[in-house]
Amino acid sequence: MDFLQPRSWSEALEAKAAHPDAVPIAGGTDVMVELNFDHHRPAFLLDLTRIEELETWSFDNGRVRLGAGVTYSRVIDELGRLLPGLAMASRTVGSPQIRNRGTVGGNLGAASPAGDAHPALLAAEADVELASVRGTRRLPLTEFYTGVKRNALAPDELIAAILITPPSGPQQFCKIGTRNAMVISVSAFGLALHPERKAVGTGIGSAAPTPRRAYEAENFLAQALDAAGLWETRATMPPELAREFGNYVRSAASPIDDVRGTASYRSHSLAVMARRSLSWAWDDYRRAA
Amino acid sequence: MRITTTVNGARREVDDVWEGESLLYVLRERMGLPGSKNACEQGECGSCTVYLDGILVCSCLVAAGQVCDRDIVTVEGLSDQQGLHPVQQAFIDCGAVQCGFCTPGLVVTAHGLLARTEHPTDPEIREALAGNLCRCTGYEKILDAVRLAADRLADTPAGSAGRLR
Ligand SMILES: Cc1cc2nc3c(=O)[nH]c(=O)nc-3n(C[C@H](O)[C@H](O)[C@H](O)COP(=O)(O)OP(=O)(O)OC[C@H]3O[C@@H](n4cnc5c(N)ncnc54)[C@H](O)[C@@H]3O)c2cc1C
Ligand code: FES
Ligand code: FES
Numbered sequence: 001m002d003f004l005q006p007r008s009w010s011e012a013l014e015a016k017a018a019h020p021d022a023v024p025i026a027g028g029t030d031v032m033v034e035l036n037f038d039h040h041r042p043a044f045l046l047d048l049t050r051i052e053e054l055e056t057w058s059f060d061n062g063r064v065r066l067g068a069g070v071t072y073s074r075v076i077d078e079l080g081r082l083l084p085g086l087a088m089a090s091r092t093v094g095s096p097q098i099r100n101r102g103t104v105g106g107n108l109g110a111a112s113p114a115g116d117a118h119p120a121l122l123a124a125e126a127d128v129e130l131a132s133v134r135g136t137r138r139l140p141l142t143e144f145y146t147g148v149k150r151n152a153l154a155p156d157e158l159i160a161a162i163l164i165t166p167p168s169g170p171q172q173f174c175k176i177g178t179r180n181a182m183v184i185s186v187s188a189f190g191l192a193l194h195p196e197r198k199a200v201g202t203g204i205g206s207a208a209p210t211p212r213r214a215y216e217a218e219n220f221l222a223q224a225l226d227a228a229g230l231w232e233t234r235a236t237m238p239p240e241l242a243r244e245f246g247n248y249v250r251s252a253a254s255p256i257d258d259v260r261g262t263a264s265y266r267s268h269s270l271a272v273m274a275r276r277s278l279s280w281a282w283d284d285y286r287r288a289a
Numbered sequence: 290m291r292i293t294t295t296v297n298g299a300r301r302e303v304d305d306v307w308e309g310e311s312l313l314y315v316l317r318e319r320m321g322l323p324g325s326k327n328a329c330e331q332g333e334c335g336s337c338t339v340y341l342d343g344i345l346v347c348s349c350l351v352a353a354g355q356v357c358d359r360d361i362v363t364v365e366g367l368s369d370q371q372g373l374h375p376v377q378q379a380f381i382d383c384g385a386v387q388c389g390f391c392t393p394g395l396v397v398t399a400h401g402l403l404a405r406t407e408h409p410t411d412p413e414i415r416e417a418l419a420g421n422l423c424r425c426t427g428y429e430k431i432l433d434a435v436r437l438a439a440d441r442l443a444d445t446p447a448g449s450a451g452r453l454r
Contacts, residue, residue: 003290003308003354025352029332032350035309036330045308049355073344095420096398097347098332181419182333 005047009054009131012158015046017133020155022046026054026069027101029094030110054105054160064166065129068105068159075104083164085120085171085190092116092175095182105159108144111151111210118145118211119190120173122203126164132157145210169193170284172277175205176261176269186261189249189273193281198222198231202274207253207266214252217274221245234289237282246275294356296320297366312351313337316363324364324393328422335421336394338401339363345401347420364393367400375445376400379438380431387425395421399435408439 004022006012016022022044025031034040048054054069057079064082066075072090076099080087086104093099093116107117108128118141127138130153141162144152153159171192177183188205200218205211224241225231255266292315293302303319311330316322316339326336330349337348340362348363367374376399379385386392395418402409402417409417414435423431 001308003352005354005357025355028350028352028355029347032311032352033331035352036311036349041309045352045354047352047355094332095335096417097335097338097345097420098350100344101346101350181416 002044007050009051013133016158017156019044024048026103026106029098029102063163066162069103071103072099082166085124085173088173089116089120108159111149114184114206119188119203119205122213123190123192123201124164125201126162128162129160130157131160148209168196170281172281174273174277187266187269191277191281198226204253207255214249217248220248234286242275242278245278246271249274294359296361306353308354310353311349312356313348315353322363322365326390336391338394338397364397375441376438379434383430383434385430385434387427391423
């Protein structure tokens with residue numbers, strides 16, 4: 001095995017082009033488990049922890065451009081206000097030690113349907129920026145997930161950054177697990193209200209082969225809020241509306257039974273989380289008036 | 290590959306390191322620092338917790354090659370000539386050590402908490418220690434030890450910051 005340690009982003013892209021089979025390693029919280037248990041012996045490890053650009057965030061045309069190497073701890077400490085949904089999700093990841101090391105880019109690289117960043121990023125309608133020596137492209141996150149633990153990265157590409165619009169409305173994130181720390185989610189849900197566009201964003205985790213949005217639920221809720229004039233009046237959320245939203249979210253999932261939970265529990269818990277997170281978000285929206 | 294890095298304030302150099310091995314392995318098997326414990330090798334137990342550039346990490350999840358020219362502090366680096374660190378002493382005084390396997394990781398983690406927060410609340414202590422498992426389940430005594438260490442550190446003239454690196 002060879003250890004490649006580029007000092008700059010352009011060196012990293014050259015290294016990946018020269019060795020498309022090289023496995024990138026950022027926080028190592030997924031990669032090292034594989035190595036320690038001999039699940040995988042890559043010919044090359046490509047260390048991304050010496051590249052400053054990857055570990056910075058900045059503003060890009062009104063959006064936050066979050067370098068792929070920013071850790072969960074830093075999202076929590078530095079971006080709680082700008083990216084509330086992602087910060088909430090970050091707080092539920094692993095333990096302090098895992099959050100100090102694990103990165104949002106690594107979550108996308110692993111593309112596990114259970115990754116906690118995904119529902120929050122999907123609800124916020126994030127884009128991902130991929131780069132190679134051939135150039136840079138940005139695509140909606142929905143197009144990034146291509147299958148169970150598979151993503152749209154070409155063999156010579158690396159994840160450069162994630163682009164997220166700071167919210168115009170409240171965001172929520174919920175996750176079901178057996179304890180409060182160190183759990184892979186049984187199911188997870190991200191919600192964002194976008195009052196400036198009268199739109200709703202959602203993200204479902206651990207309940208389909210890939211993280212996904214619940215488009216019908218989003219459209220249903222956005223239209224119902226519009227029809228009742230609730231975006232303007234900020235009146236109380238009718239309970240049956242929240243319940244129906246939950247049912248739409250449930251129908252968007254296609255969960256399986258596994259060691260962490262049954263398909264029917266996942267469906268049920270998603271409907272509950274969707275309903276509750278909507279009522280919390282709506283309370284925030286009313287309070288913000 | 291050759292690894293050159295700083296451990297507990299001293300420059301260390303080791304050769305013939307396999308690129309894919311963990312910092313934990315390097316510390317224990319190549320540098321003679323067996324304080325950090327190997328219990329799970331998958332980030333679940335926290336018994337391998339060390340400081341890497343001032344941040345608490347699971348050393349089992351850091352690749353050896355990633356630590357070149359970094360600054361590492363292990364449990365061995367917390368005590369000094371004058372004796373045990375107050376966090377270590379508090380673990381002994383409170384009976385927070387049973388088999389002791391989880392203790393080094395918990396001591397480093399508690400040290401990290403008290404370096405940031407002088408008087409942590411109980412929820413803050415629980416949250417900070419959430420990544421450290423004790424198979425002997427002596428959690429009540431462990432929480433006592435962290436509270437005692439916090440009190441003692443606050444009583445030292447320089448305050449908690451003065452007694453922590
Ligand atoms: C004990 C424990 C608890 C955990 N708990 C959670 C949890 O609660 N929720 C959760 O979502 N995850 C959890 N994880 C999984 C893991 O921490 C996350 O997926 C994390 O985001 C991975 O980030 P990393 O930087 O450590 O990635 P790495 O392990 O370094 O990499 C992960 C993958 O992404 C690729 N990669 C990394 N960076 C790039 C890049 N810039 N471009 C292209 N590919 C890249 C790597 O090649 C690899 O395939 C846990 C892991 C452990 C060990
Ligand atoms: S040995 Fe590293 S966390 Fe368990
Ligand atoms: S004292 Fe035995 S594992 Fe904690």
